[in-house]
Amino acid sequence: MTQILNLTINGTSQDIPIDDPRATLLDVLRERIGLTGTKKGCDRGQCGACTVLIDGRRINSCLALALSYDGAEITTVEGLAQGELLHPVQAAFIEADGFQCGYCTPGQIMSAVALIAEGEAGLDPERVREGMSGNLCRCAAYAGITEAVLKATRAMNREDAA
Amino acid sequence: MNLFEYTRAETLDAAMSAATEDGAILAGGTNLLDLMKIGVVNPTRLIDITRLPLHDIEEHDGGLRIGAMVRNADLARHPVILSRFPAVAEALLSGASAQLRNAASTGGNIMQQTRCSYFQDPLSPCNRREPGSGCAAIGGETRNHAVLGWTEACIATHPSDLCVALAAYDAVVEITGPDGLREVPMESFHPLPDANGTGPAPLQSGEIITHIRLPDSGGMARNARYVKLRERTSFAFAIVSAAAALEIQDGRIVQARLALGGVAARPWRARTAEKALADQSPTEEAFARAADLALEGAAPSGDNRAKITLARRIAIRALTRAAAGTPDRLPALPASVFEGDCNG
Ligand SMILES: Cc1cc2nc3c(=O)[nH]c(=O)nc-3n(C[C@H](O)[C@H](O)[C@H](O)COP(=O)(O)OP(=O)(O)OC[C@H]3O[C@@H](n4cnc5c(N)ncnc54)[C@H](O)[C@@H]3O)c2cc1C
Ligand code: SF4
Ligand code: FES
Ligand code: FES
Numbered sequence: 001m002t003q004i005l006n007l008t009i010n011g012t013s014q015d016i017p018i019d020d021p022r023a024t025l026l027d028v029l030r031e032r033i034g035l036t037g038t039k040k041g042c043d044r045g046q047c048g049a050c051t052v053l054i055d056g057r058r059i060n061s062c063l064a065l066a067l068s069y070d071g072a073e074i075t076t077v078e079g080l081a082q083g084e085l086l087h088p089v090q091a092a093f094i095e096a097d098g099f100q101c102g103y104c105t106p107g108q109i110m111s112a113v114a115l116i117a118e119g120e121a122g123l124d125p126e127r128v129r130e131g132m133s134g135n136l137c138r139c140a141a142y143a144g145i146t147e148a149v150l151k152a153t154r155a156m157n158r159e160d161a162a
Numbered sequence: 163m164n165l166f167e168y169t170r171a172e173t174l175d176a177a178m179s180a181a182t183e184d185g186a187i188l189a190g191g192t193n194l195l196d197l198m199k200i201g202v203v204n205p206t207r208l209i210d211i212t213r214l215p216l217h218d219i220e221e222h223d224g225g226l227r228i229g230a231m232v233r234n235a236d237l238a239r240h241p242v243i244l245s246r247f248p249a250v251a252e253a254l255l256s257g258a259s260a261q262l263r264n265a266a267s268t269g270g271n272i273m274q275q276t277r278c279s280y281f282q283d284p285l286s287p288c289n290r291r292e293p294g295s296g297c298a299a300i301g302g303e304t305r306n307h308a309v310l311g312w313t314e315a316c317i318a319t320h321p322s323d324l325c326v327a328l329a330a331y332d333a334v335v336e337i338t339g340p341d342g343l344r345e346v347p348m349e350s351f352h353p354l355p356d357a358n359g360t361g362p363a364p365l366q367s368g369e370i371i372t373h374i375r376l377p378d379s380g381g382m383a384r385n386a387r388y389v390k391l392r393e394r395t396s397f398a399f400a401i402v403s404a405a406a407a408l409e410i411q412d413g414r415i416v417q418a419r420l421a422l423g424g425v426a427a428r429p430w431r432a433r434t435a436e437k438a439l440a441d442q443s444p445t446e447e448a449f450a451r452a453a454d455l456a457l458e459g460a461a462p463s464g465d466n467r468a469k470i471t472l473a474r475r476i477a478i479r480a481l482t483r484a485a486a487g488t489p490d491r492l493p494a495l496p497a498s499v500f501e502g503d504c505n506g
Contacts, residue, residue: 003168021168021208024195044196045262057235057264063192064265067168068210111261118260126494133396134259 005070009033010079018067025069026050026061029076037077037106041136048135051107051114052076058114060134077106080113088159089113089152098148100139108135112149116156123150163198170210174338174370180209182367187211189231190265192258193274201284202275202291216269216372224378227336230269230371234324235260237268246379248488249405252388253327256497259397269371272325272335272351273364276318276427277306277399289315290360304464305401309473310457311426316355317463319424321399323497325352326423327388329431330405333376339369348374349421352428360427381409381416387483389476390423390497400424402473403497404480408444415439415448420456420481425473432456432477444485446478453477 005016005028016032026043029035029052041049043062050062053075080087089112092098099105111132121127128149129142137145171177181187186205188194189212197203216229219240226242237243238254258266280286280298287296299307299317307317325348333348346364353361365371379386386407392398403423409416418439422430435452442448453474460470479499493501 001167021166022163044199045192045258048259048261051261058261059265060192060259060261063190063195063262065168065188065191065195065208065210068170068188068191068212070170115260124494130396130495131260134261 003067005066007069007071008073009035010075016066021065021067023066024062025052025054025064025066025074028066029061029074035076035078038110039103039106041104041107046136047104047107048111049104049107051110051135053110053114056114056117058111075110075113077109080109087113088155089116089148092148092152092155093145096144096148096151097141098144099137099141104135104137104139108132108137108145111135112145112152115149116153121149121153123153125150128153163195163201164204164206166205167207168210169207170213172213174214174372177209177211177214177370178339178368180207181370185209187269187370189267189270190233192262192266193270197275197282200282202282211370222375224380225376228268228374228376230267230373232268234258234263234266234268234271237324238263244492246383247327247331247376247386248383248492249327249330249386249388249407249484250324250376252492252496253323253390253403253405255492256388256390256403257323268324268374271322272328272348272371272374274320274322277321278318279303279306281318289355290318293359300464302464304462304466305469306399306424307463307466308426309460309462309466309469310422310430311354311428312463313355313357315358316360316427318355318360318427320352320427320429321424322429323388323390323400323403323423326403326421326429327405328374328376329429330386330407330419330421331376331379332419333374335371336373336375337365337369338372339366345375349429349431354427379407381411382407382419384488385410385484386419386488387480388497389480389483389499391472391476391499395495395498395500402469402476404473404477406477406480406484408439408481408484410444410485413443415442415444418452418481420452420477422456422473422477425460425469430456434458435477439481444481446482449478449481449485452481 039049041047286298
């Protein structure tokens with residue numbers, strides 16, 4: 001039985017017919033919508049490569065049954081930049097060398113966007129590392145990732161103040 | 163993953179009538195989908211309970227009543243949890259990752275399956291997965307396995323951090339089913355194995371956890387901690403863990419709570435140790451004696467004898483930290499053994 005899944009993905013509402021209820025949100029994003037920025041690493045909640053925001057909260061899209069999120073607003077890494085203008089977290093990852101191969105990077109960036117919005121880590125590197133521990137990096141770019149999150153936090157604090 | 167029919171329950175009654183043998187309840191999905199992907203559970207129907215009105219945390223006689231769908235992240239941030247049940251917050255924040263805690267529900271956390279790697283391998287004999295088939299873990303890799311309350315039928319541990327803290331605080335599980343309501347203490351909700359198998363299922367066909375109740379924590383609110391030993395400091399299950407809460411007046415312990423994680427098929431409430439601590443001074447000797455009592459009867463279920471020593475040390479450390487007082491803000495690394503405040 002085909003079920004209709006409504007998702008607002010990066011601001012655009014879409015009705016997606018789902019024939020096979022087994023589809024995860026990750027599979028829907030990559031294979032149905034063609035948004036391949038969100039990566040499949042482990043497919044089991046262990047690496048964070050598939051991190052997206054659902055109604056503003058970060059989750060692992062590989063363990064999210066798509067039909068269960070009917071009506072949700074999803075933000076993927078493709079939804080962060082405004083045209084050519086990078087999101088401050090994206091810019092900070094480039095400035096701080098927060099990656100090597102880049103496979104984990106979309107997940108890292110989405111996780112960092114949520115971490116900064118949660119507001120609990122602030123500028124404490126230990127809290128940033130703990131808050132990012134759901135995102136593994138096989139290239140071990142961790143030092144650059146922490147630096148990028150701190151840089152982005154400072155940049156976004158300045159934006160808020162301005 | 164096998165094919166299933168998906169339905170979204172709009173009412174508790176609809177969820178109950180659907181949650182029979184071949185159906186499975188879907189909450190956050192972080193354990194259920196994981197196990198379905200590797201073929202360990204194969205329900206033919208999924209009943210999505212995420213839209214049921216079980217998302218609230220209510221204050222209740224000085225304690226809390228927590229809806230089964232309250233997400234782990236929201237529970238850990240709740241002001242009453244932070245101020246009166248801080249070991250619950252610390253246990254939650256030491257578990258999984260920020261992403262998983264945003265999806266994982268209170269009911270799902272309690273109902274999550276063991277991380278026994280033989281349970282997770284459909285080709286291995288496992289009495290828990292397939293009653294009567296045997297236990298492949300015996301003689302195998304037993305770092306995750308029990309040192310208390312195990313039998314030859316099953317040596318698995320329950321992996322939840324949350325449940326350990328809930329058991330220490332006398333939490334009660336509220337269950338609704340075809341025969342009405344019933345309540346079970348968290349401490350005895352998960353069955354221990356017997357000689358023949360893994361014990362009776364915690365829920366009957368059609369039953370759903372609706373709420374968890376936490377009674378008033380009284381004078382223990384600011385002397386409570388959770389400590390968790392892991393193979394890495396974050397995003398790892400416990401090898402052993404302990405939740406401790408104390409009420410201290412005029413330098414004496416009025417009441418004590420101690421529960422251990424990673425040691426048995428349920429959170430292990432150490433009642434003899436608690437009794438022995440009553441009316442004692444909160445000293446290292448008293449805590450060492452209590453930890454000995456907590457591990458009384460412990461036996462390795464394989465090459466995991468070290469867990470007995472580790473659990474004893476973690477119990478002492480949790481009690482020592484609880485006596486020192488809950489910090490106003492939880493540490494950057496919740497429940498980490500790397501904290502410079504004591505040398506238990
Ligand atoms: C990589 C990884 C690391 C993790 N690390 C930790 C850790 O360190 N510590 C820890 O404690 N946990 C850890 N977890 C486990 C995690 O906490 C659980 O997966 C989660 O709590 C399950 O909640 P859920 O809502 O997603 O449950 P689901 O996956 O939806 O359900 C789990 C089970 O509970 C049943 N169920 C759900 N709700 C109810 C209800 N209301 N009534 C009756 N039955 C119900 C389901 O049918 C299913 O059998 C980890 C998980 C992963 C994937
Ligand atoms: S320890 Fe229990 S869960 Fe693990 S293989 Fe043996 S019976 Fe199965
Ligand atoms: S792909 Fe989802 S956590 Fe690894
Ligand atoms: S940059 Fe290669 S995995 Fe992180």
